[in-house]
Amino acid sequence: MLFNSIDFAIFLPIVFLLYWFVTNRNLKLQNALIVAASYVFYGWWDYRFLSLIIFSTLVDYLIGRKLKTEEKKTNRKILLWTSIIVNLGFLGLFKYYNFFLDNFIAAFSLFGSEIKPNSLNIILPVGISFYTFQTLSYTIDVYKRKLEPTKDFIAFSAFVSFFPQLVAGPIERATNLLPQFYTKRQFDYAKAVDGMRQILWGLFKKIVIADNCAVYANEIFNNYGDYSGSTLALGALFFTFQIYGDFSGYSDIAIGTSRLFGFDLKRNFHFPYFSRDIAEFWRRWHISLSTWFRDYLYIPLGGSRGGTWMKIRNTFIIFIVSGFWHGANWTFIVWGALNAIYFLPLLLTKNNRKNLDSIAEGRIIPSFREFTSILITFGLTIFAWIFFRADDITHAFNYIYGLFSLSLFTIPQFSEWDGVYTSLALIFIFILIEWIGREGEYAIEKIGHLLKKPLRWALYLGLIITIFKFGGTEQTFIYFQF
């Protein structure tokens, strides 16, 4: 079920009313409703893959229980690795099997051998990378004794399958989300209103910004050979806002929806395009994934301790694995590696934690230095997104070759400009609102608080009208495929 669909618009109020009016007296019943609703939400797409979620839930629940009583280090390790192998095994099979197979065939053909193994016609289960990492975090935390394993199977099932963030995150840690299922939720008016506001902002980002930009990004990336360098630059810019609007929009809707049910999810985006360097960008983009890799991969590998080579190795590992997490394609690996290259100079010169404060704090206009830093970082990010969006490496390099040609200095070419102007104007307004609201959790959080009710409602209605008026064609969320 898509957040931007009529199905969800009907589903959400039904679950909300059942949750607060029918099951509100019994915690177990309330959690059971969440599990049932989550399974309906997921099964709406393809009910067969529910079995994967249920299996993962069972495995990690049982391993968690066993880890509670098991004291022997070797046995504990075996239990941990069982969970890792089962979860990553599913992920590997569904997401990476054909990728590895194709690359093995290509590698063998280099040496003159021709092999014809059977490739599998595999459908990638929606959200598998997200819930796999969520359940893994539980087992790892229990193994490290950072978290008490749960006895409550319903609460654990609800934690794994919690529908607002099931298919595209934020990837929640068991330490944050699971305890929220143990305590009775009280309806909080302010929290619910805030949730609605965040949902509205998320819908705006997705339907107005991402879906409008998608039209031009798709057209230009799919027919890059027909366009001038300047149009290709615009295509990359459109994709830059498409991916941000799409993914952060999803996160906003997920967090807002959770708040309606009395849950607090972790922030996933923090105005990343206003970052002053790449290190700051990675502290602000897809925060739940970056911190997951930091805590469960980077730090166990040694992090930034050790010598220069160790730092370089670890940086490349974390960025490449992070890229590969997004999809079984060399483009994601190159995207990850490119970000590692951007990041390394900052790390090696110990400048990676330079920009920890708010951007232009207390000021409306940033300083020239801040503005230049933001522009440079933004430019580097746009360039990296080309690899992320391209179908394959050849596509990416051809796109870049076309981009950096003399035609970069010509006027972009479009058969009709009206839609382009509209999209650019919407992007401009979007940046402006994000800039004004950058101190909040999301752009209109503070704006909403500051305005008086009539103006506040006018703002909400304005956003709703914009969604109806300028909403692009309904498109699925990009991160569903990851």
Next chain:
Amino acid sequence: MKKFLFQISIFLILGYFVGEGIIRAFQLTVDVPKLYQDDNDIIKLEPNQTGNNFYGGKWVVTKYGEYNYAPNSLESLITVIGDSYIANNVNGGKCHQAQYLNSLTKGYNFYPSARGGIGFLEFMELAKSLEHLEPVKQLVFVHHGDFVESISEVKKSSQTIQLSLKESKKIYPTLSSNRLKETLYNFKFLYYLYRNYFVNTNNAPTNNRDDKDIEMDYQKFELLLNYIGLNYDIKNIVLIFSPDSDPELTELVKEYNFETLTLKVDNYKSWQLENDSHWSCYGHREAAKQVAKFINESSF
């Protein structure tokens, strides 16, 4: 919780009125004309109404209950009968075929009679129903798809009059009750949401000419033509075949004593709209030139 639900309800009601205002001010909904079924069970348009069409323009139903063009007089009348191509809502009511024919010929008045989605048998019914106006000629704009749509055993359609070859009788479309629709049309915003988000339809006119898998069963067409020859007066009828129509069918029709004219063009696409196979104003003008030449050279 009560406060939350109350505030949400107030916001939704307010939002509804704002939405209703915007939809009406910017005319964002498509209007469906009021229809009725006459004594002969033919679906007709109620005269003197207007509304927004799918293409951003307006449709107008004249005092005669026909789309977009009314003749100045009913003297020396030539009828122009057809489907959505002749109704011409796609061009926002501009550049009507009858209007072009009027300007390209002398001494005749042209009376259009058309409705989207109807087929050849219904064209003949329309021609019959217009005989009381004593037209000097009846021009029927056809395409082979119109013949296909007229035989229920070939392609079932609930929008037009069809012939059941098995029972050798006409099957009339039924007009569903208008009361619910009329009520819904008054809530423009709800109707807008319903059309755009629930049923996801765009109200684009149906077009049998886009169907690439048309079954050309000439034996059944012969039975249809035989039925029409027995039940309708065809001496005043001229069938104007579209350039993309099946030539074998045109030859077959001639064997059944129909007077015909086949429109010709080297590049048929140049007559059509960019994203729609209906004729553009240019297409209508070019078609009208050929029909006008035929009229001017004939002595009706």
